[in-house]
Amino acid sequence: MSIQAVAVIIPACNEETLLPAALKAVRTAGRHPGLHEVRVLTVVVADSCTDRTARLAREARAEVVAVSCRNPGRARAAGVTHALRELDTPPGHVWIATTDADSEVPANWLAHQLARAREGWEAVVGTVALPPASPLTPVHQIGYEISKPHRGTWDHPHVHGANLGLTAAAYLAAGGFPPLGVGEDHALIAALRQAGHRVLATDACPVRTSPRLKGRAHGGFADHLTSLALRTHGQTAVE
Numbered sequence: 334m335s336i337q338a339v340a341v342i343i344p345a346c347n348e349e350t351l352l353p354a355a356l357k358a359v360r361t362a363g364r365h366p367g368l369h370e371v372r373v374l375t376v377v378v379a380d381s382c383t384d385r386t387a388r389l390a391r392e393a394r395a396e397v398v399a400v401s402c403r404n405p406g407r408a409r410a411a412g413v414t415h416a417l418r419e420l421d422t423p424p425g426h427v428w429i430a431t432t433d434a435d436s437e438v439p440a441n442w443l444a445h446q447l448a449r450a451r452e453g454w455e456a457v458v459g460t461v462a463l464p465p466a467s468p469l470t471p472v473h474q475i476g477y478e479i480s481k482p483h484r485g486t487w488d489h490p491h492v493h494g495a496n497l498g499l500t501a502a503a504y505l506a507a508g509g510f511p512p513l514g515v516g517e518d519h520a521l522i523a524a525l526r527q528a529g530h531r532v533l534a535t536d537a538c539p540v541r542t543s544p545r546l547k548g549r550a551h552g553g554f555a556d557h558l559t560s561l562a563l564r565t566h567g568q569t570a571v572e
Contacts, residue, residue, distance in 0.1 A: 489536055
């Protein structure tokens, strides 16, 4: 599969504190030698922002799409629509990568996904990791990797919008991100699998994400961490 352009989509709601680090990591990933002659377009979808999120994104030379829906599914979809219009490249030659404003992708993130695309995979579903210094990291890792075999590859069960990539052709065929407040990433991957697209679940290139306990989407990853903190450390962990 020949990829000529990559669209990196980042939804953000009042993320002026964490967004700069996220964008810096994406820029580094976009400069990887494995992306030689591949255009990389980063789109930040500023959803109902009242802070400097949009301004900081523009200063980092990202495209900005402003929406007011407080809905991750709609926000991601709006970002993809804008990117495909701007890139003006046949969907079969465009790769869509998504991450979150509170996450930092590794330097080989995009190169890793495009290498899998060249192998014929239509979607790459990655994992996330918490910072080593977080007190939740050990207990989170135990539960997160409970199905990981001692040897061989791990066809993991996780889906995260913070670490996801797929061809634009597969994205459009599956109907794109549904307008869900939570679980839009799971729904898209489920639609891809049901339609018979080649989906790779791999932990080869994890994305580091924030250990914050107050997220932007009800029922999202931060709520999972809050529940984990309550079970392991008690109420003081979330105060």
